[in-house]
Amino acid sequence: MANLKEIRNRISSVSSTMQITSAMKMVSAAKLKKAQDAITAMRPYSNKLTELLQSLSATLDEDSGSKYSVQREVENVLLVVVTSNRGLAGAFNSNIIKQVTRLTNGTYAGKDVSYLAIGKKANDAFKKTNKVIANKSDLYEDLTFDNVSEIAEMLMEKFVAGEFDKIEIVYNHFKNAATQIVMTEQFLPIVPIEGDDNVNLDYVFEPSKIEIIEELIPKSLKTQLYKGIRDSFASEHGARMTAMHKATDNATELRDQLKLTYNKARQAAITNEILEIVGGAEALNN
Numbered sequence: 001m002a003n004l005k006e007i008r009n010r011i012s013s014v015s016s017t018m019q020i021t022s023a024m025k026m027v028s029a030a031k032l033k034k035a036q037d038a039i040t041a042m043r044p045y046s047n048k049l050t051e052l053l054q055s056l057s058a059t060l061d062e063d064s065g066s067k068y069s070v071q072r073e074v075e076n077v078l079l080v081v082v083t084s085n086r087g088l089a090g091a092f093n094s095n096i097i098k099q100v101t102r103l104t105n106g107t108y109a110g111k112d113v114s115y116l117a118i119g120k121k122a123n124d125a126f127k128k129t130n131k132v133i134a135n136k137s138d139l140y141e142d143l144t145f146d147n148v149s150e151i152a153e154m155l156m157e158k159f160v161a162g163e164f165d166k167i168e169i170v171y172n173h174f175k176n177a178a179t180q181i182v183m184t185e186q187f188l189p190i191v192p193i194e195g196d197d198n199v200n201l202d203y204v205f206e207p208s209k210i211e212i213i214e215e216l217i218p219k220s221l222k223t224q225l226y227k228g229i230r231d232s233f234a235s236e237h238g239a240r241m242t243a244m245h246k247a248t249d250n251a252t253e254l255r256d257q258l259k260l261t262y263n264k265a266r267q268a269a270i271t272n273e274i275l276e277i278v279g280g281a282e283a284l285n286n
Contacts, residue, residue, distance in 0.1 A: 003265060004262065004265055004266060007258055007261060007262040008262065010258055011255060011259060011262065014251050014254050014255045014258060015255055017251050018248055018251035018252060018255060021244045021247040021248045021251060022244070024088065024240065024244045025240075025241055025244035025245050025248060028238075028240040028241035028244060029237075029241050031237045032177060032234065032237035032241055035230070035233050035234035035237055036174065036234050038230055038234070039174055039227070039230045039231055039234045042223075042226075042227060043227065045223070046223050046224065046226075046227040049216070049219075049220050050220055050224060052216075053190065053213065053216055053217060053220045066190065066213055066217055067160050068156065068159065068160070068188055068189060068190050068217050068218075068221070069189050069190045071189055072162075072165040072189075073165065074108075074165045075112060075165055076111070076114070076163065076164045076165050076166075077108050077111050077112065077113045077114070077165065077167075078113075078114050078115070078116060078133070078155070078158070078164040078166070079100055079103060079104070079114070079115050079116070079167075079168055079169075079170055080115075080116045080155070080167065080169045080171075080225070080228075081097075081100050081115050081116065081117055081118065081119070081122035081125075081126065081170050082096065082118045082119060082122070082169065082170065082171035082172070082229055082232040083096050083097070083117075083118070083120075083121040083122040083125075083232075084119050084120075084121055084140075084236045085119055085120040085121070085137055086120075086121075087121065088243060088244070089239040089240040089243055090239050090240075090243035090246075091239075092172060092235065092236055092239035092240070092243075093119075093121040093122075095180075095182050096121075096122070096170055096171070096172065096182060097121070097122070097125045099184065100115070100122075100125075100126070100170050103184065113131065114133050114164070115131055115132045115133070116132070116133055116136065116151075116155070117132050117134070117135045117136065118137070118139055118151075119137055119140070119232075120135075120137045123135040134154075136151055139229070143229065143230070143233060145222070145226050148222065148226040148229055149222045151225065152218075152221050152225045152226075155167055155187065155188065155225070156188070156218065156221060159188040159189070164188075166186070166188070167186075167187040167188040168184055168185065168187060169183075169184070169185045169186075169187050169225065169228045170182070170183070170184050170185075171183055171185070171228045171231055171232040172231065172232050172235035172236070172239075173231050173235065174231050174232075174234040174235040177238040177241055177242060178238065178242050180235040180238065180239055183231075185224070185228060187224065187225065188221070190217065
């Protein structure tokens, strides 16, 4: 009977886990809808604004170019690592950490690489390196454009001051609930579109091209960072919903297997008891 009690305890434990994962799945599904609508709505605006500024930047000469387009020899690199604050989202966070590690040890090997953590998982992964310049994990408590703008302004100031020669954002791009694509996107310096064929010169500028670019570039950079974090936010809920769906299915399958094992063991125990009773009765008759 001790074996039966152990199986009952396991069934109870798996059932409790299944209820938790099922609840987490429903919560993530509800949050995903709102996050997905937000990123889907802003992508066209963000992409068009970036395309416009890259086209305009490509037409400026070096003397009139923006301070955000200055190309320097890359010695100091800053990686903006966007993860979540919580786990239980499959490979969502580990894929980002692996990509940042590959960049650090591969692409930027021998360079001075620092990190800006957006998400507790990023901070936990790289804080031991003593290269995390800031931890912005509290951003998710109030994810607004204004709060992201403050981070973007800090990044722009550090680039202009020469603290970093290159800044890149590493985040999960939301494709659908089941698919997230790890993206490494250059934030600064701005990369103009190469080749004259891609530059549209049919613009009428008022007051002037340079003034317009100087006004729009900070807004474009803030929008780019906000889009990346929003993308990651939607990806997180999609990844967690998928992970919890799989966990619920696995728990259901395990619970059914345990119930079958329990029923077999219980049937065997009853059969043994019947055999013992019958055997005892026959012994008394003899």
